[in-house]
Amino acid sequence: MCRPRASRSLVSHRPGAAHFGLLIPLLPLVLWLAAPAGAEAHAAFVSSDPPDVCAPQAIPRLSPTDPRCQTGVLLGTSPGMVTVRLSEPVQLIGRGIRVLGPSGSFVASPPATVDGTEARLEIGQLDPGTYVVEWQVLSADTHPTRGRFAFSVGQTSRPAVDPMTGDVGQVTLLGLVLQTAGRWLHFGGVALGFGGLAFALLTARRRREAWWPLLLERSWSEAGWGASLLILAEPVALLAQSASLGVDTTFDPDTLVGVLGSSFGLLLGFRAGAALLLWMLAGAAQLVENEPSEPKPLLLAAACLGLALSAVDAFSSHAGSFRPAALGLAVQSLHSTGMALWLGAAMSIAIARRKLSGERLEALRSSARWPVLLGLLLVGATGVAMAAVHIPSLGALVESGYGKTLLAKQVLLGLTLSAAALARVGRSRLPREWWSACDLAALVAVVGSASLLVSLPPPR
């Protein structure tokens, strides 16, 4: 037997000190990542010059089906400059603004510039006809936004492309789907990666009981899988950014490189870094498995990492709708922390059910009560706060896509809680296991609706 021997010969002589040492470099990272960075919600179109009379925010506004939207405002002379104003400071992606002439080719111009909330493009003298402006920007919270509108000089003509994009939430449908999928994978990875560990940490005072070592072992192996999901989410999120700006630019190298060079590139780097650190901690946990040392330092390191990641996630969500923005970051982080706690405990029980039975399973269940309650409380309180900030009126709840998604999420949440209650009571004809499975499935659906919610712009 060479393998056990090999690992024994490499075992540390003073393991405890080394584990504590691991925490030290993590601490500044956590503090630094958690520092509020002035995040904002989606950048929304405010106004433009020449004016976009068909944008949802335009006053007065034409209906998108109005034929005048195809040609836009009619100007007497060439405007010389195209300006797009947004609700918050933005970065340009790719060329930022382009103007498509009546012939179907782009108007020659110097690169677009951005100054805070205003993006500009100088255009020379234009021939008579209808032109289409295409703009694409990235807001501070890394959400991509694009738009298109027409204007005419001297006379109208047939626009080279349809100025009405038919976008959902100011991005392409494919982009929205990919964004949701990427976030789903990411949130799933967070729950799987950190949830079980958080549960183990919260129940660490009962570590002498028979079920706890099993819980710990399963949690670390879940953490490895969670890290894989987190890594897998990154390329999906990257493609979502490029697809959001146009289906044809999904694999366009220049757009992808532009996205990577923007603040989204930094976000992607931090999230991948967190996933790799989690993977490293899972490896370290296996190294100390057979040692009688304290498992707590590694669990604490994982908890710090999880909090740091939720702060990074909050940065890319709608935290900026709060004043001050730091409050939004805190609320958003607590929301995802609560989600991870709840989902982690639920998954740990579902997984442990195969290995434990009778009293031990009951002990595990009863110890899960307060982590789950804590998670629910966090999710509930922060969820209400976020809804209050993002939904300006009851009407917006049923009119906007954001509101509808929020409603659907509440329905799913209700189903989850009912299934959980039935699983606990066990007074139905169906077995408890069945209800637990339903509970877990509904939870996954809740996370899916949350992913869509974060991808959509909140109504203003």
Place this chain on the structure above:
Amino acid sequence: MSRPARFHYAWIVAVVTFLTLLATAGIRAMPAVLILPLEQEFGWNRATVSVAVSINLLVYGLIGPFAASLMDRFGLRRVIMLALTADALAVGGLLFMRSLWQLYLLWGVLVAVATGSTAIVLAATVANRWFFARRGLVMGGLTSANAMGQILFLPLLAYIAVSAGWRPVVMVTAAVAMLILPVSLAFMRDSPESIGLQPYGAPAESAASSLPPGEAAPPKLSALASLRLGVRRGDFWLLAGSFFVCGASTFGLISTHFIPASVEHGVPEVTAASLLAVMGTLNIAGTMASGWLTDRYDNRWLLCGYYLMRGIALLFLPFAYGLGFFGLLAFVVFYGLDWIATVPPTLGLSSQIFGKRNGPVVFGWMFAAHQVGSATAALGAGILRTWLGDYQLAFMSSGLLCLLAAGIVIRIGRASRGSVLPARPLGAGVPAAS
């Protein structure tokens, strides 16, 4: 364990090795000084001269295992003599250079073969042959010669180049190699056994090979045979993979691109060069400390910590530029401290897994991976820079690679399938005082 004698010949061997490595580092510091004058005199451009540097980096790395194997067959002393002579001749040959292929041959191949033979594998072989206790410390001290050589020679050579031209630079460097030659001839000894000694700190009762009693010495393997031995074990790939990242994130990325990146962020060139020198100084302290730690703690935890620190420092670098001088200084301190710190624990693990005899040769192959990493990153970062217009993506991705390496090294010792050599606990990893 018997108390080591008050003075042991091993320390003389270590000092001679240190001087040899110092001279080698001086020779290797030359291109930084020579690139511009060569371009001016011969009309070559940056890319063509860089090709010579790249060939040199690769050959320098790949020659290591073969040099280790030669040291086993012909002895340390002969290999050092040969390498120093070749160094002096090849460097001197640059004086008679007329066309580009001569630069490729002399600098790209000959100097690389000669300096590669007296580089890190020499340190590894000396540490393993002459020391049983304090092996990590010796390895740390010897590898710090690399940084020290750069700090000593770079300003000197730069001064000579500015005041007297590139030819005197070449003459001085060749002369340094010739100076070390008689010192080595006089004091270098092949092994403790050849002068009737035990390795420093070896248990008195053990056989000459310092193996535990009753255990037969494993066969000594050639360079290629040890590569075959290595590739069959998962641990080799984990160590070589992490060492690839090490090369990519140090010599490939920071040595090559730190100054241009800093200049682009408005840091004056002299300040950037000084920061690089500060890094080199810290590097000496870091490597020595790492050697000391290697003797005392599980090498996997050490490596994991080093890569973690380096990864975080690199992820922080794009922001450090925004924080002004003190931000950069913070990066320099963190980064400098574990620049070469990875070498002692990597050698330690290699010796624990592949045995004292074959460990250095296998380590030579890992060092080849290190050099491939250096060459890849030097080129890759340049390409990313050209494409994107800044270094953000290059710094971030190498930071992530370091975090990946931290996860890789912590898994060493569990990945081996079909063990060829039984792993034995050896001097490294055992507290010297126990």
